[in-house]
Amino acid sequence: MPAWAETIRNLCASLFLGVSLAGSAGAQTSDLVSNNALRVCADPANYPMSSKEETGFENKLAELVAAKLDLPVQYTWYPMATGFIRNTLRAKQCDVVMGYAQGHELVLNTNHYFTSVYTLIVAQEGDLASVQSLTDPALKGQRIGIVAGTPPAAHLARNGLIGKSKAYNLVVDRRHESPASDMLDDLTAGVIDAAVLWGPLGGPLVKTDYPGLKVIPLIKEELPPRLFYRITMGVRQGEKVWQRQLNSLIRRNQDEINALLVEAGVPLVTDLGTEVMEISN
Known part of the structure; x- marks a missing residue:
């Protein structure tokens, strides 16, 4: 998850x-x-x-x-x-x-x-709804939420996207802090433009609590690390x-x-x- x-x-x-x-x-x-x-x-x-x-x-x-x-x-x-x-x-x-x-x-x-995969989550009707990969030029200059230390962070860095990204904590006591929900709340509020989350976390949360968002499985990344x-x-x-x-x-x-x-x-x-x-x- x-x-x-x-x-x-x-x-x-x-x-x-x-x-x-x-x-x-x-x-x-x-x-x-x-x-x-x-x-x-x-x-x-x-x-x-x-x-x-x-x-x-x-x-x-x-x-x-x-x-x-x-x-x-x-x-x-x-x-x-x-x-x-x-x-x-x-x-x-x-x-x-x-x-x-x-x-x-x-x-x-x-x-x-x-088997599941990291996902890109964006506004369903927004400008990024057609993005399929972290190499897409449409992501340049966008504020992307990322959990610090996870594999997609290396892809963001390689594609020049890390500078404007917002990091969320990796290891937390979820009784007191929920990075995944915090990230999706920020996306809904416009604090960030896109979110990158592990699919078994992001997919279910979007389905139940964030109907205006779209989940895009990142299956087109060709370079390591795997997602x-x-x-x-x-x-x-x-x-x-x-x-x-x-x-x-x-x-x-x-x-x-x-x-x-x-x-x-x-x-x-x-x-x-x-x-x-x-x-x-």
Whole structure:
């Protein structure tokens, strides 16, 4: 969810509990996974991904998985910042992180269940509505909101757009500060002319709260760093049995997962980040 490189690489999260491939709540595994509940560790204030009110799309995904496993959902809440994995998953307070970028060593990744991309967000009827890439000359001289330290910042710098950009904090306690919402509020108020946000953050927020804005997936950037990421569920290192169970669940229920994400407003792209996936909901 979710807009932020490190948030994506290190923090994004949700959890799933252990049970059998067939979904039996009484099944046992060799891993240290509860068989009484789907124990999910999540940020209590990371809407639209997760929230203590359980309104985020990762909360709904947890409900879907728990239903397939015939288990209740049980949360351990912890701010998605430094120490999140250490104090939740590694401390065995939970058994799965719902959203985690593929390839990070802090967790054992499942197979990815969606791929998304950073987006450019502009006024739906404005002069920038036809822009498709950060290389577009129409962005010259524009005030662009960017989360500091995220991959798109390198693209803004390369294209001479960083000078007038407005930076928003990357790692924050979202109970007190919401960079994504602050950025979209500034865009609506005319403080900035465009916003660059991680798609699973920007897409759902625009869908629910900012109807006058347009979300443009940045799939046409040809130079590094890449702007798309494959999102997995994260489990404890070494828990291969649990990982395989979740892989099977993802494979068997991919269509329902896709529909849930599309309904939430998450922009989905192909595995190589080159095309937007057209999925009806």
